[in-house]
Amino acid sequence: MRRDKPLNPSLSPNKKRNPDPQKRKVRTDKLHDIKIPVSEITNTIVLRESRKHWYGSKTKTSTELLLYGLENLFVFPDVTYIDHPSTVHCKVDHETFRKIGEYGIEWNCSTRQAAHRIFMEALKKKQLGGITDGEI
Numbered sequence: 001m002r003r004d005k006p007l008n009p010s011l012s013p014n015k016k017r018n019p020d021p022q023k024r025k026v027r028t029d030k031l032h033d034i035k036i037p038v039s040e041i042t043n044t045i046v047l048r049e050s051r052k053h054w055y056g057s058k059t060k061t062s063t064e065l066l067l068y069g070l071e072n073l074f075v076f077p078d079v080t081y082i083d084h085p086s087t088v089h090c091k092v093d094h095e096t097f098r099k100i101g102e103y104g105i106e107w108n109c110s111t112r113q114a115a116h117r118i119f120m121e122a123l124k125k126k127q128l129g130g131i132t133d134g135e136i
Contacts, residue, residue, distance in 0.1 A: 039084055058088060063125060088119075
Protein backbone atom coordinates (compact mmCIF):
# COMPACT_ATOMS: atom_id res chain seq x y z
CA MET A 1 0.00 0.00 0.00
CA ARG A 2 2.58 2.49 -1.01
CA ARG A 3 1.65 5.68 -2.78
CA ASP A 4 3.60 6.92 -5.74
CA LYS A 5 2.27 10.43 -5.47
CA PRO A 6 2.48 12.41 -2.24
CA LEU A 7 -0.67 13.68 -0.60
CA ASN A 8 0.58 17.26 -0.48
CA PRO A 9 2.97 18.09 -3.35
CA SER A 10 4.04 21.41 -1.81
CA LEU A 11 5.62 19.56 1.13
CA SER A 12 7.46 17.02 -0.97
CA PRO A 13 11.13 17.54 -1.84
CA ASN A 14 11.63 19.72 -4.87
CA LYS A 15 13.06 18.12 -8.00
CA LYS A 16 15.10 20.43 -10.19
CA ARG A 17 13.74 20.69 -13.66
CA ASN A 18 16.72 22.51 -15.15
CA PRO A 19 19.96 21.11 -13.70
CA ASP A 20 22.20 23.56 -15.64
CA PRO A 21 21.22 27.17 -14.84
CA GLN A 22 22.26 29.69 -17.45
CA LYS A 23 25.17 31.96 -16.62
CA ARG A 24 24.46 35.65 -16.23
CA LYS A 25 25.94 37.95 -18.83
CA VAL A 26 28.57 40.47 -17.77
CA ARG A 27 27.71 44.06 -18.59
CA THR A 28 29.81 45.57 -21.33
CA ASP A 29 30.08 48.92 -19.53
CA LYS A 30 31.24 47.38 -16.24
CA LEU A 31 33.88 49.42 -14.44
CA HIS A 32 36.93 48.00 -12.66
CA ASP A 33 37.65 49.34 -9.18
CA ILE A 34 41.33 49.94 -8.42
CA LYS A 35 42.30 50.78 -4.85
CA ILE A 36 45.44 52.90 -4.77
CA PRO A 37 47.17 53.23 -1.37
CA VAL A 38 48.10 56.82 -0.56
CA SER A 39 49.51 58.64 2.45
CA GLU A 40 47.31 60.79 4.66
CA ILE A 41 48.71 63.97 3.08
CA THR A 42 47.92 62.77 -0.44
CA ASN A 43 44.48 61.65 0.71
CA THR A 44 43.83 65.16 2.08
CA ILE A 45 45.00 66.75 -1.18
CA VAL A 46 42.67 64.57 -3.27
CA LEU A 47 39.78 65.24 -0.89
CA ARG A 48 40.42 68.99 -1.03
CA GLU A 49 40.56 68.92 -4.84
CA SER A 50 37.30 66.98 -5.00
CA ARG A 51 35.58 69.54 -2.77
CA LYS A 52 36.63 72.37 -5.11
CA HIS A 53 34.52 70.92 -7.92
CA TRP A 54 31.04 71.43 -6.45
CA TYR A 55 31.45 68.77 -3.81
CA GLY A 56 32.46 66.07 -6.26
CA SER A 57 33.45 62.65 -5.06
CA LYS A 58 36.97 61.63 -4.19
CA THR A 59 36.59 58.61 -6.49
CA LYS A 60 35.73 60.78 -9.47
CA THR A 61 38.64 63.13 -8.82
CA SER A 62 41.15 60.30 -8.42
CA THR A 63 39.81 58.60 -11.57
CA GLU A 64 40.27 61.84 -13.51
CA LEU A 65 43.83 62.12 -12.20
CA LEU A 66 44.64 58.57 -13.28
CA LEU A 67 43.15 59.12 -16.73
CA TYR A 68 45.09 62.41 -17.04
CA GLY A 69 48.29 60.53 -16.29
CA LEU A 70 47.54 57.84 -18.87
CA GLU A 71 46.60 60.28 -21.62
CA ASN A 72 49.06 63.14 -21.16
CA LEU A 73 52.18 61.72 -19.52
CA PHE A 74 54.72 59.45 -21.14
CA VAL A 75 57.44 58.99 -18.52
CA PHE A 76 56.61 57.49 -15.13
CA PRO A 77 59.60 57.43 -12.77
CA ASP A 78 59.78 54.68 -10.17
CA VAL A 79 58.15 55.57 -6.85
CA THR A 80 58.28 53.68 -3.59
CA TYR A 81 55.13 51.63 -3.10
CA ILE A 82 54.02 51.48 0.53
CA ASP A 83 50.73 49.77 1.34
CA HIS A 84 49.07 52.55 3.38
CA PRO A 85 45.80 51.94 5.22
CA SER A 86 44.11 54.85 3.44
CA THR A 87 43.25 54.32 -0.22
CA VAL A 88 41.63 56.18 -3.07
CA HIS A 89 39.38 54.35 -5.50
CA CYS A 90 39.57 54.70 -9.27
CA LYS A 91 36.80 53.29 -11.42
CA VAL A 92 38.03 52.68 -14.96
CA ASP A 93 36.61 50.88 -17.96
CA HIS A 94 38.00 47.63 -19.32
CA GLU A 95 40.28 49.21 -21.96
CA THR A 96 41.94 51.50 -19.41
CA PHE A 97 42.29 48.60 -16.97
CA ARG A 98 43.98 46.56 -19.68
CA LYS A 99 46.33 49.46 -20.49
CA ILE A 100 47.33 49.76 -16.82
CA GLY A 101 47.87 46.00 -16.77
CA GLU A 102 50.21 46.29 -19.76
CA TYR A 103 52.24 48.90 -17.89
CA GLY A 104 52.34 46.49 -14.95
CA ILE A 105 53.74 43.76 -17.18
CA GLU A 106 56.31 46.18 -18.61
CA TRP A 107 57.40 47.31 -15.13
CA ASN A 108 57.19 43.79 -13.65
CA CYS A 109 54.65 44.73 -10.96
CA SER A 110 50.96 44.31 -10.20
CA THR A 111 48.16 46.35 -11.74
CA ARG A 112 47.64 48.11 -8.42
CA GLN A 113 51.31 49.11 -8.20
CA ALA A 114 51.27 50.32 -11.81
CA ALA A 115 48.15 52.40 -11.11
CA HIS A 116 49.87 53.82 -8.01
CA ARG A 117 52.91 54.83 -10.06
CA ILE A 118 50.79 56.52 -12.74
CA PHE A 119 48.54 58.20 -10.15
CA MET A 120 51.41 59.65 -8.11
CA GLU A 121 53.14 61.06 -11.20
CA ALA A 122 49.87 62.59 -12.44
CA LEU A 123 49.22 64.15 -9.03
CA LYS A 124 52.72 65.63 -8.98
CA LYS A 125 52.29 67.10 -12.49
CA LYS A 126 48.84 68.52 -11.66
CA GLN A 127 50.25 70.22 -8.56
CA LEU A 128 52.94 71.82 -10.70
CA GLY A 129 50.29 73.30 -12.96
CA GLY A 130 49.88 70.63 -15.63
CA ILE A 131 53.43 70.66 -16.98
CA THR A 132 54.02 67.64 -19.17
CA ASP A 133 57.36 66.09 -19.99
CA GLY A 134 57.49 67.64 -23.44
CA GLU A 135 57.24 71.18 -22.02
CA ILE A 136 60.11 70.99 -19.55
